[in-house]
Amino acid sequence: MGELVIRPNFEEKLECPRCSAEKETLFHVLEDCPIARAILFIGGLDNSLITKDYHCCIDWLEDVIRVLNKRATTNLMITLWNSWNNRNNFIFRGKEEEAHVVWERGRTLSKDFRIFSLINDPLLPANPAVKRWEKHPRGYVKINFDASVSNNRTGFGVIARDDEGFVIDGGEGLKNEMILAELAEIYTFEESIKMVCALNIKTIVVFETDNASLVNRVKHHSTDVTIFGARVVPSFGFFASASVAS
Ligand SMILES: [Zn+2]
Numbered sequence: 001m002g003e004l005v006i007r008p009n010f011e012e013k014l015e016c017p018r019c020s021a022e023k024e025t026l027f028h029v030l031e032d033c034p035i036a037r038a039i040l041f042i043g044g045l046d047n048s049l050i051t052k053d054y055h056c057c058i059d060w061l062e063d064v065i066r067v068l069n070k071r072a073t074t075n076l077m078i079t080l081w082n083s084w085n086n087r088n089n090f091i092f093r094g095k096e097e098e099a100h101v102v103w104e105r106g107r108t109l110s111k112d113f114r115i116f117s118l119i120n121d122p123l124l125p126a127n128p129a130v131k132r133w134e135k136h137p138r139g140y141v142k143i144n145f146d147a148s149v150s151n152n153r154t155g156f157g158v159i160a161r162d163d164e165g166f167v168i169d170g171g172e173g174l175k176n177e178m179i180l181a182e183l184a185e186i187y188t189f190e191e192s193i194k195m196v197c198a199l200n201i202k203t204i205v206v207f208e209t210d211n212a213s214l215v216n217r218v219k220h221h222s223t224d225v226t227i228f229g230a231r232v233v234p235s236f237g238f239f240a241s242a243s244v245a246s
Pocket residue numbers: 016017018019020021028032033034
């Protein structure tokens with residue numbers, strides 16, 4: 001039995017939209033598709049690690065990680081992440097970049113973010129606080145939203161996924177004005193609420209953001225009297241009942 005195709009719920013077609021291979025499995029996307037191979041080849045991954053056929057992507061990764069050191073594994077993961085994004089750009093935006101551009105982007109990211117890659121043991125032990133993970137109820141819809149402000153522009157993105165992680169809908173936008181980062185998060189939060197309303201989702205909706213300040217404002221929306229707080233209140237009014245988890 002082979003690996004599942006990636007988009008069983010998304011559309012009828014199972015084949016790879018980029019090369020028309022019979023099934024677009026995760027292994028196919030990351031290793032077997034010609035452009036994925038080209039990216040790995042440019043990245044310098046040994047040919048013997050690229051050519052063998054695997055049923056499951058994780059088996060391939062396991063074999064590769066057995067022969068790569070930590071630094072090479074980190075670089076491989078960054079390369080695969082960029083390769084995956086390149087595939088998604090093709091699926092959702094109809095454009096993809098050439099292999100060398102994808103590789104170059106991964107390399108820049110690797111250099112810029114070297115401080116964050118877990119190549120060496122951290123100087124200080126990691127925060128020992130245990131984070132409790134709460135399982136979400138079955139059938140929920142999760143909304144991820146994020147905003148970024150740079151070069152006098154504000155970009156935002158919203159993605160809705162079902163409980164198996166498949167993308168149901170998504171949106172992105174660009175405002176040609178620079179607004180405060182926190183206001184941008186609230187703006188994006190409003191956009192995600194609009195999307196939930198438009199999708200007419202009848203199940204539990206989980207909003208996810210990495211902006212702790214926004215989470216706190218939503219939690220304390222009845223007592224927060226700042227401008228940002230006032231902006232959150234009408235957003236929150238969309239829901240008859242809601243609870244916020246951080
Ligand atoms: Zn393909």
